[in-house]
Amino acid sequence: MKQIDGKDSQTLVNKLYDLQLTYPEFFFRVRLNDEGKIECLFWRDSMMLEDYEIYVVVLVFDTTFRTNKYNLICGLFVDINNHWKNTMFACAFIGDETTESFVWVSETFLKAMGGKYPVSLFTDQDAAIAAGIE
DSSP states (O other): OOOOOHHHHHHHHHHHHHHHHHOTTOEEEEEEOTTSOEEEEEEEOHHHHHHHHHHOSEEEEEEOOSOSTTOOEEEEEEEEOTTSOEEEEEEEEESOOOHHHHHHHHHHHHHHTTTOOOSEEEOOSOHHHHHHHO
16 A cells, blocks of 8 residues: 655645634544554545534445555545435545454544434445444
């Protein structure tokens, strides 16, 4: 896995902290590996939280396959609102497709959403994702 190097990861974390200072409802978490490099990153803004509180019934969690510069998996939490528009509730970059990573993302998502569970959750047939959200 191509890691985010120290300079880029520090710049990213600094920007996230700046966003949190400017917008207190902005939420993010970073998980580092043993070498101190970013392994997983999660965020949501205040509008994502507000949309989740209003619209969530069916939550869809889907991942891309390492299509970015750092070879990380992008995981999106989305739904369709009552205006038939896609609504994103949160986003995560994940370093690997292990159950441990998906457990971290799932637990972080629930914390970011105030512990509110969706009524239903759809995802693909990946065994690690299924185990992680269980």
